[in-house]
Amino acid sequence: MNVEELRPQEINxxxxxxxxxxVTISVGxxxxxxxxxxxxxxxxxxxxxxxxxxxxxxxxxxxxxxDLISILSTDPRGNTIIRRLFLDNRPRQLQALIHGVIxxxxxxxxHAFVAIAAxxxxxRRVKPWxxxxxxxxxxxxxxxxxxLAYQQTHRCHLTVIDSVRELTKEFDAWEIxxxxxxxxxxxxxxxxTGITLSLHYQALPDPEATCRILELASGHRxxxxxxxxxxxxxxxxxxxxxxxxxxxxxxxxxxxxxxVAGKGGLLTPEPIPKTDYLAHPGFDHFLLLTYLGGPMExxxxxLNPMSQDHGGxxxxxxxxxxxGRYGLLELTSAPHLFIxxxxxxxxxxxxxxxxxxxxxxxxxxxxxxxxAPITVRVGKRAYSLGVESGVPQSWDVVYTTAVEHFxxxxxxxxxxxxxxxxxxxxxxxxxxxxxxxxxxxxxxV
Amino acid sequence: xxxxxxxxNVGMIGVGDITMLHYPAYQNFDHARLAAICDVDPxxxxxxRAQWGIDNATTDYRQLLANPEIDIVEVNTPHHxxxxxxVDALQAGKHVACQKPIATRVCEADAMIAAAKTSKGxxxxxxxxxxxxxxxxxxxxxxxGEIGEPLTIRFKLGSSLFGSRWIPLKTELxxxxxxxxGRGQAVFDDGYHKLSLAMYFFGEIECVKGFIDRxxxxxxxxxxxxxxxxxxxxxxxxxxxxxxxxxxxxxxxxADERVEIVGTRGIISLTCCTGRxxxxxxLILYRDGKRTMFDDLETDWQVSFTAAIRDFxxxxxxxxxxxxSGERALAILKFAYALTIGAKNGIELRPDxxxxxxxxxxxxxxxxxxxxxx
Numbered sequence: 001m002n003v004e005e006l007r008p009q010e011i012n013x014x015x016x017x018x019x020x021x022x023v024t025i026s027v028g029x030x031x032x033x034x035x036x037x038x039x040x041x042x043x044x045x046x047x048x049x050x051x052x053x054x055x056x057x058x059x060x061x062x063x064x065x066x067d068l069i070s071i072l073s074t075d076p077r078g079n080t081i082i083r084r085l086f087l088d089n090r091p092r093q094l095q096a097l098i099h100g101v102i103x104x105x106x107x108x109x110x111h112a113f114v115a116i117a118a119x120x121x122x123x124r125r126v127k128p129w130x131x132x133x134x135x136x137x138x139x140x141x142x143x144x145x146x147x148l149a150y151q152q153t154h155r156c157h158l159t160v161i162d163s164v165r166e167l168t169k170e171f172d173a174w175e176i177x178x179x180x181x182x183x184x185x186x187x188x189x190x191x192x193t194g195i196t197l198s199l200h201y202q203a204l205p206d207p208e209a210t211c212r213i214l215e216l217a218s219g220h221r222x223x224x225x226x227x228x229x230x231x232x233x234x235x236x237x238x239x240x241x242x243x244x245x246x247x248x249x250x251x252x253x254x255x256x257x258x259x260v261a262g263k264g265g266l267l268t269p270e271p272i273p274k275t276d277y278l279a280h281p282g283f284d285h286f287l288l289l290t291y292l293g294g295p296m297e298x299x300x301x302x303l304n305p306m307s308q309d310h311g312g313x314x315x316x317x318x319x320x321x322x323x324g325r326y327g328l329l330e331l332t333s334a335p336h337l338f339i340x341x342x343x344x345x346x347x348x349x350x351x352x353x354x355x356x357x358x359x360x361x362x363x364x365x366x367x368x369x370x371x372a373p374i375t376v377r378v379g380k381r382a383y384s385l386g387v388e389s390g391v392p393q394s395w396d397v398v399y400t401t402a403v404e405h406f407x408x409x410x411x412x413x414x415x416x417x418x419x420x421x422x423x424x425x426x427x428x429x430x431x432x433x434x435x436x437x438x439x440x441x442x443x444x445v
Numbered sequence: 446x447x448x449x450x451x452x453x454n455v456g457m458i459g460v461g462d463i464t465m466l467h468y469p470a471y472q473n474f475d476h477a478r479l480a481a482i483c484d485v486d487p488x489x490x491x492x493x494r495a496q497w498g499i500d501n502a503t504t505d506y507r508q509l510l511a512n513p514e515i516d517i518v519e520v521n522t523p524h525h526x527x528x529x530x531x532v533d534a535l536q537a538g539k540h541v542a543c544q545k546p547i548a549t550r551v552c553e554a555d556a557m558i559a560a561a562k563t564s565k566g567x568x569x570x571x572x573x574x575x576x577x578x579x580x581x582x583x584x585x586x587x588x589x590g591e592i593g594e595p596l597t598i599r600f601k602l603g604s605s606l607f608g609s610r611w612i613p614l615k616t617e618l619x620x621x622x623x624x625x626x627g628r629g630q631a632v633f634d635d636g637y638h639k640l641s642l643a644m645y646f647f648g649e650i651e652c653v654k655g656f657i658d659r660x661x662x663x664x665x666x667x668x669x670x671x672x673x674x675x676x677x678x679x680x681x682x683x684x685x686x687x688x689x690x691x692x693x694x695x696x697x698x699x700a701d702e703r704v705e706i707v708g709t710r711g712i713i714s715l716t717c718c719t720g721r722x723x724x725x726x727x728l729i730l731y732r733d734g735k736r737t738m739f740d741d742l743e744t745d746w747q748v749s750f751t752a753a754i755r756d757f758x759x760x761x762x763x764x765x766x767x768x769x770s771g772e773r774a775l776a777i778l779k780f781a782y783a784l785t786i787g788a789k790n791g792i793e794l795r796p797d798x799x800x801x802x803x804x805x806x807x808x809x810x811x812x813x814x815x816x817x818x819x
Contacts, residue, residue, distance in 0.1 A: 252667040252686040255599070259707065264734060298791070300654040302671055302680050311709040313596040315671045315680045319656045326656050326669035328682055332596045336710040338734040353603055353667075353686035358701070358722070369736055377722060380692040440793040442654065 019102065026098045027091070034086040038072060038079070045069050113405065114240045115415035120221045122410055123194030124172050132410045133157045135167055138177015138200060141267075141281070141343065142229060142399075146175060149399035155407060169193050173410055175227075178202045184209055191222045198406050201228040201287055202279060210427035214420045223409050228287045230348075230364065231417045232401040234392045235373035236288070238385055239350070239361050243292065248354030248378055254293040254320075254327040256350045258285050262308075262335035264366065265345035269308070272333055277306045278430055282346040283314075283331045286426040291418050292352065295321045295425035298444055303437040306333045316433055319442075341366035342395055365395050450516065453540075453758045454480035456501075456509045458530055459521035460493040462616055463544065466573075466697075466747055467519065468497060470754035477517060477758040483509045506530055510537045517542065517758065519571075523619075524628075528553035535564035542757050545572040546637050546781070547774035549628065551801050554778060558771035569757055569767050570774035574638040574718065575645045576756065577749035578742045579727040583706065583713050584646060586730060592708030598646060600639045600683040602631060603701035604666065608693040608720060621663040627785045627808045629665025631685045632657060635700065639683055640780045641769065642704065649675040650780050652795045657788035660687050670784050683784075695720030697746050719746050 033041060049065045071078040126132040134156050136147055150158040164181040167174055173196040182203060190197060204210045217224035230236045243251060260269050260282035272280050296318040306312030314331040339345040348364030357378030362371045372386030373393055385391050408414050428445045436443040455477050457464060471479040481501035484490040494502045503509055510533055518534040520527055520543040527548045534541045547570045548554045561568035574580060587595060620630040628634060655670030666687035673680060693699040701722040704715040711732030716725045726738035760767035779796035786807050787794035
């Protein structure tokens with residue numbers, strides 16, 4: 001694909017300054033700073049460091065300022081070299097450098113979550129200087145990864161528990177993974193007492209339970225976060241942003257292909273039940289279907305048995321509530337297919353077509369190929385979003401992002417990444433698929 | 446009928462827009478030459494006569510059929526006229542190549558097939574996608590087991606208004622009008638090609654379900670259709686999106702056409718046909734962690750017409766059936782109607798259950814065919 005320039009970032013939200021003027025001013029400031037006496041320059045850098053620390057706790061900017069302070073204070077030759085970099089050059093060179101930094105390298109808001117709705121503040125507000133206490137219960141790969149991510153963040157007290165009896169109200173939040181011990185009453189009780197919940201998308205047994213828990217959370221005005229890995233996968237977030245910004249116009253079709261391959265991952269694929277396979281993590285992408293296209297009204301389904309050894313396939317097509325929009329979830333088990341993956345060899349691709357263009361999502365947990373994770377073809381343009389725009393593609397980032405998101409909710413600055421209607425619809429579709437496969441007609445959901 | 450004739454003489458009945466893709470097939474071709482043309486539009490006829498240098502031109506197809514020198518007849522007329530002309534041609538002992546779709550009614554197709562059985566001539570329905578180089582290659586790869594057991598096949602059609610040559614408005618309006626009779630452009634007319642491919646790859650269809658929307662009142666897009674095959678566990682899908690302002694470069698029609706076949710061992714991706722949306726290789730085979738790009742395949746849509754048309758005289762000489770047979774073409778017709786009627790009513794249908802009565806009932810058509818203007 002031809003990679004074209006991304007749109008230049010706005011410099012500020014107010015009156016737009018001309019880029020040329022900003023560059024000129026910036027160059028002037030840098031050259032002035034290069035002429036300052038050491039004590040004044042160091043003091044300025046320390047002030048800059050203070051403000052960076054306020055805004056971000058880590059990052060390469062802080063490291064750069066620290067390095068500058070160190071060199072300027074302890075290395076006379078280094079001090080001279082750095083000053084001369086800004087003073088002894090062709091003016092045009094420095095202008096071009098600053099111009100490029102401003103135009104292409106300033107932090108973009110595109111990496112932020114696509115907020116769908118606000119999340120109520122936790123009723124149990126944790127004081128900012130205290131770390132929230134979180135209990136985690138559940139089995140499975142996602143729970144293991146979340147545990148690791150919580151432990152690595154050092155900004156909460158995580159307790160991994162085995163029994164629901166240990167899920168007490170002393171905790172500020174519960175991170176609930178799939179667990180046979182769960183009951184709706186337990187969750188209702190937690191919400192009623194203001195415990196913030198994070199619920200794995202496969203933790204609830206059926207659509208009725210899902211709808212009920214959403215109602216309870218809303219009724220008690222207690223934050224409820226549904227954890228589904230793809231909501232935290234940066235390429236999917238970018239995809240959502242593109243849809244929300246009408247990049248491809250009116251969205252018409254959403255097609256998702258999910259394949260459980262047999263080879264290529266560091267982990268052996270989880271067993272696929274022969275008939276009731278919709279809950280398999282390689283196939284359970286009903287939330288992605290509704291996240292991208294909205295609630296569905298009707299579905300038409302063909303299901304075949306799935307076999308880990310011989311393969312299998314299923315097609316779930318549907319009509320979205322949005323006029324003129326249709327979707328397809330295509331599931332395949334391909335036992336001899338190789339999908340390179342840091343974990344399970346689960347392949348996922350999506351194609352979204354709209355009135356102005358098409359977006360392709362090229363990967364999920366697995367990386368079938370080294371193409372950019374997102375490719376866009378719109379109007380007469382084509383571009384990709386991947387390594388060049390800093391889109392994180394590592395699957396591990398899903399869990400660190402999810403932990404950051406939940407900690408943000410606990411701190412009262414949470415946003416919802418998916419709305420209740422999409423969650424309900426996904427649960428209803430999943431619940432209706434088996435019956436729909438038997439029907440000789442489309443089925444309302 | 447002399448099957449051993451060195452070079453067959455071809456008479457073309459109907460010289461409309463699509464025949465600009467037929468004519469090149471007869472250039473520098475030893476097995477057949479374009480010898481006569483016919484069209485009811487005298488102005489168009491005169492234009493083609495001059496353009497192609499064909500002296501033998503008539504507005505009455507019967508005159509063409511009566512010419513003993515003509516061995517093969519191409520029928521490129523509006524669909525509702527196919528039956529009468531094809532049957533007459535077969536009864537006159539000619540070999541007949543009829544443009545897709547075979548007809549608009551099951552009874553018409555039945556009549557054509559019956560006439561072919563008692564004729565000295567052979568009948569074929571000209572559908573060029575099954576001769577498109579990357580699709581032919583894909584079939585070879587499938588048959589060789591390159592992707593293991595096939596699991597799913599997916600067709601994608603994205604139609605656009607920008608990127609191709611100007612299509613005469615009259616042609617477009619005719620297509621739009623046909624949609625009122627269940628013969629929409631995306632699913633029935635252009636869709637015929639995709640459905641033909643669907644059967645080319647995996648055979649007969651058991652049942653279908655799905656959704657077809659309507660844009661701007663007449664365009665049968667977007668759509669999402671799924672089906673089961675009779676003799677294989679493969680599941681098929683066809684999604685259609687109307688992307689009017691997505692520039693899709695094409696020398697013919699601005700259509701983004703893709704096919705993806707997933708198997709137990711690999712994936713075949715076919716990235717283009719009529720139009721080119723991206724610069725990818727036309728066929729990509731993914732298997733064992735490697736992608737093989739088939740960059741040596743010709744992608745010009747004209748190539749498929751040339752291959753399709755040239756195969757007919759060779760098939761006649763070899764006394765074999767070429768694609769599409771009348772029976773296959775009828776099966777595709779029923780497949781298309783099953784999708785359209787099934788989607789209209791939100792029910793599953795079997796193509797085998799499609800009858801003219803059902804079609805007429807759904808689209809308020811008279812059961813008896815209307816007379817044509819030819």
